[in-house]
Amino acid sequence: MHEHDVIVVGAGGAGLRAAIAAQEAGADVAIVSKLHPVRSHTGAAEGGINAALRDADSWEDHAYDTMKGSDYLGDAPAVEALCQESPEEVIQLEHWGMPFSREEDGRVSQRPFGGLSFPRTTYAGAETGHQMLHTMYEQVVKRGITVYDEWHVMELAVTDEDDPADRTCHGVVAYDIQSGEISGFRAENGVILATGGMGQVFDHTTNAVANTGDGVAMAYRAGAPMEDMEFIQFHPTTLPSTGVLISEGVRGEGGILYNEEGERFMFEHGYANNDGELASRDVVSRAELTEVNEGRGIEDEYVHLDMRHLGEERILDRLENILHLAEDFEGADGLTEPMPVKPGQHYAMGGIETNEFGETVIGGLYAAGECACASVHGANRLGGNALPELIVFGKRAGRHAAGEEMGEAEVTTGKDGDWEAADYEFETEVGETGGQGPAAADGGAVATDPDGVLEAEVERAEARVEELLSRKGRNHAEIRSTVQQTMTANVNVFREEGRLEKTLDDLREAREAYKDVAVSDPSRTFNTDLIHTMETRNILDIAEALTMGALARKEFRGAHWRKEHQERKDENWLKHTLVSWNDGEPELWYKPTILEGENKTYEPKNRSY
Amino acid sequence: MSTQTPTQTEESSETDAEADVPSKGDERRDEKRRRAAEERARRQAEEAEKAAADEETVELKVFRYDPEVEGKQEPRFDTFHVPFTKGMTVLDALMYSRDTYDSSLTFRHSCRQAVCGSDAMFVNGGQKLACKTQIAELEQPIRVEPLPHAEVRKDLVVDMEHFYDQMEAVEPYFQTNEYPDGELEEQRQTRENREKIKMSTRCIWCSACMSSCNIAAGDNEYLGPAAINKAYRFAMDEREGEDIKQKRLEIIEQEHGVWRCQTQFSCTEVCPKDIPLTEHIQELKREAVKNNLKFW
Known part of the structure; x- marks a missing residue:
């Protein structure tokens, strides 16, 4: 048993920033992560960090762009917090030594990004995330913050009152990947989930193999709702064979998209007559797939991204990393030929429902970064807005969990404010399948007694691992692959009712199959078979909630496109979708979006670029 | 080989x-192992x-x-x-x-x-x-x-602990005695200086260099190419200032520091991020000499 004031789960940008902030606020903090911190996927972020640093720019403009980009599904108090605090956080990173790209006068450079009214994206070449991750890990080393690396968190220790708002979180149960030991980690003040993305729910993704949405699924099963899960960003420029990301920076610097006929389709086919290639990501992704579907794609699969005209000097200065990626993973030389690109799953706008301090509905449980939904991205995230979210909300959650007084939250959690039940009947049964042993049980709350809940959770985790290792059954890999394929085939950029319903059916079958899952590697030493098997359960829960949201939301907003519903419907849908696990019987409900900011109300406008 | x-x-x-106390779980696992092997x-x-x-x-x-x-x-x-x-x-x-x-x-x-x-x-x-x-x-x-x-x-x-220990032995974090006065003001850095440290900041801690190094294989306390490169990244960063640089040179010119390197270039050859590790180590040696530090 380990004990700390604050436990941070995950060691990417949000987790590291949260840990530093909690320590600065006086807490004894520890990070528990299934990867060593420098392996975290924040390191793969390329483009940059939006921050209104200059006199000609303002946080108000950044907030306006972000609300518009979100298609008016962002919550203004969270969006404004992001835009107000991003500049000081960027300067903080610079003061910690982060090697930003520079202007002639030695100041931090900024470049244009899609959907922004001012070139406010700070960056470090095309490897901004790598530099940010390493800079923050350096600070963690400097401060001597305890890191339990290669410990996989299995479940949260949350009490089991009927109403999730009455529940409290007292720690986590984790599995030491190196030794097979299961241990409880008691958190006196709070647990902060910073587990990142869930791209492995899909087949073609820019996300790492480790991005299985563990935190989102754990919090969900413990009673914290998932919010706006149907909003998935598909990045328009990923390499076709691997899903490796080609930064929006390429288009920011002037890169051009062409179809097979050599047409600059963003303009020539009227997808975005003003902004062209720099239109919002959802717009560009749909344009590319429309080109392919109408027979103008190359090899019926992708389009070309051309940056040759930028010249070797500029490419080497600002986009050198892109040359390596295109060469190593697609065999294309960006200096002499256009690069093949197609849309790929990139980012989850939704996640664990939180307020603007990172608090979930469960007492003592926080979430920050991509796994959380405050919500700053609404229906569509702007490029360059993910990294500032990590540092702004990581810091906020860390301070709050350490006990700093931060005032009253404006964003509500749970059914605390206005809410309405969804009247949607799914054709397929969803949720817990019933009849499973400890291996596939939901891992939700086990005890009401706050003192005993961690021990009870440890015992259950031990039973689960024991059963997985000792019984005979099905390997998880096939189940995971089935889920990924059905999600990419049917819950992609274009969505239709029939295919979404079919997906719920496929997921039901996968859940049934998972009841017989077993791990064939009997070892307690570095058993990745076991870790992947537990992750697959998380993938299943997320895929289902995501598809439920996609079916229920009968409109076209931001990244969520529905064939049968081709308009944004503000009269009915200026509201968030929430899915609560409800002890195995998922419940869908809504709460209104907050458009009232500090000094103004963001009136929904037509989102044209 | x-x-x-x-x-x-x-x-x-x-x-x-x-083996002294075979449990039911052990028996099941043995059975399972046999089946898995077959x-x-x-x-x-x-x-x-x-x-x-x-x-x-x-x-x-x-x-x-x-x-x-x-x-x-x-x-x-x-x-x-x-x-x-x-x-x-x-x-x-x-x-x-x-x-x-x-x-x-x-x-x-x-x-x-x-x-x-x-x-x-x-x-x-x-x-x-x-x-x-x-x-x-x-x-x-x-x-x-x-x-x-x-x-x-x-x-x-493989066990990475030793590699991490060496990385953390060089005070691998930015240090300076002077920050700009204005709130929200960044430190200035010339483009040339950023360019100078750029390659050294690309390290992804994969430890390929350490594994390829004969000296590291024979001297377990040798800092190794990655850790020395990390020190280089800060020592050459003009934002840290001269006094901090002096301290950094003292760290890397210790007994198991830069002077152990015999410029075999194996680290440079295997680095997947093309970091000129050997050159960085050589440059630190020259800096150490320039500063008239102790020569081991």
């Missing part, structure tokens, strides 16, 4: 202790047959070892036949082998795009990142082993 034979003293004593042998035989009929198949010979699993305590090589697809990397082939034939095949990997630094291994006798090593460029059969000069935990996974 093989890599290293793991020491097994601790593991065998542990196994003995467990199943694996059957599938691999099938694949070998298919391979003989099909030229577009890749043959991998992969190092296997597990301190607690019978049959794997003695290191061995398993052969996997994987259908070749264009652009396939060593990591792709390993993942295919694991997901299709043997789910116990163990290796670290995450981002698949050469930035997380998890999957450095010894491929056909050289330190490589599996995710950015194209199968088409390798001679077959492809021999895949854990990184040399590190303790093997299991299969292709």
Whole structure:
């Protein structure tokens, strides 16, 4: 048993920033992560960090762009917090030594990004995330913050009152990947989930193999709702064979998209007559797939991204990393030929429902970064807005969990404010399948007694691992692959009712199959078979909630496109979708979006670029 | 050429202790091991047959070892036949082998795009990142082993603690005595200075360099190329100032620091991020001399 004031789960940008902030606020903090911190996927972020640093720019403009980009599904108090605090956080990173790209006068450079009214994206070449991750890990080393690396968190220790708002979180149960030991980690003040993305729910993704949405699924099963899960960003420029990301920076610097006929389709086919290639990501992704579907794609699969005209000097200065990626993973030389690109799953706008301090509905449980939904991205995230979210909300959650007084939250959690039940009947049964042993049980709350809940959770985790290792059954890999394929085939950029319903059916079958899952590697030493098997359960829960949201939301907003519903419907849908696990019987409900900011109300406008 | 034979003293004593009290779980696990071994042998035989009929198949010979699993305590090589697809990397082939034939095949990997630094291994006798090593460029059969000069935990996974300790021994964090006065004001850095440290900041901590270094193999306290490069990254950053630079030079010119390097360039050759490690070490030596520091 380990004990700390604050436990941070995950060691990417949000987790590291949260840990530093909690320590600065006086807490004894520890990070528990299934990867060593420098392996975290924040390191793969390329483009940059939006921050209104200059006199000609303002946080108000950044907030306006972000609300518009979100298609008016962002919550203004969270969006404004992001835009107000991003500049000081960027300067903080610079003061910690982060090697930003520079202007002639030695100041931090900024470049244009899609959907922004001012070139406010700070960056470090095309490897901004790598530099940010390493800079923050350096600070963690400097401060001597305890890191339990290669410990996989299995479940949260949350009490089991009927109403999730009455529940409290007292720690986590984790599995030491190196030794097979299961241990409880008691958190006196709070647990902060910073587990990142869930791209492995899909087949073609820019996300790492480790991005299985563990935190989102754990919090969900413990009673914290998932919010706006149907909003998935598909990045328009990923390499076709691997899903490796080609930064929006390429288009920011002037890169051009062409179809097979050599047409600059963003303009020539009227997808975005003003902004062209720099239109919002959802717009560009749909344009590319429309080109392919109408027979103008190359090899019926992708389009070309051309940056040759930028010249070797500029490419080497600002986009050198892109040359390596295109060469190593697609065999294309960006200096002499256009690069093949197609849309790929990139980012989850939704996640664990939180307020603007990172608090979930469960007492003592926080979430920050991509796994959380405050919500700053609404229906569509702007490029360059993910990294500032990590540092702004990581810091906020860390301070709050350490006990700093931060005032009253404006964003509500749970059914605390206005809410309405969804009247949607799914054709397929969803949720817990019933009849499973400890291996596939939901891992939700086990005890009401706050003192005993961690021990009870440890015992259950031990039973689960024991059963997985000792019984005979099905390997998880096939189940995971089935889920990924059905999600990419049917819950992609274009969505239709029939295919979404079919997906719920496929997921039901996968859940049934998972009841017989077993791990064939009997070892307690570095058993990745076991870790992947537990992750697959998380993938299943997320895929289902995501598809439920996609079916229920009968409109076209931001990244969520529905064939049968081709308009944004503000009269009915200026509201968030929430899915609560409800002890195995998922419940869908809504709460209104907050458009009232500090000094103004963001009136929904037509989102044209 | 093989890599290293793991020491097994601790593991065998542990196994003995467990053997005294065989539980039901142990029996089930033994039974399971037998079944798994049979199943694996059957599938691999099938694949070998298919391979003989099909030229577009890749043959991998992969190092296997597990301190607690019978049959794997003695290191061995398993052969996997994987259908070749264009652009396939060593990591792709390993993942295919694991997901299709043997789910116990163990290796670290995450981002698949050469930035997380998890999957450095010894491929056909050289330190490589599996995710950015194209199968088409390798001679077959492809021999895949854990990184040399590190303790093997299991299969292709090595203990990284020593590498992390060395990285953390050089005060690997930015330090300065002077920040700009204005709130929200950044420190200035010239483009030339950023360019100077750029390559050194690309390190992904994969430890390929450390594994390739003969000196590090013989001197366990040697900081090694990656840690010295980390020191270089800060020592050359003009934002830190001269007094901090002085302190940094003192750290790297210690007994197990830069002077151990014999400029064999093996680290520079294997670095997957093309960092000129040897040059960086040489430059620090020159800086140390310039500063008239003690010469070991």
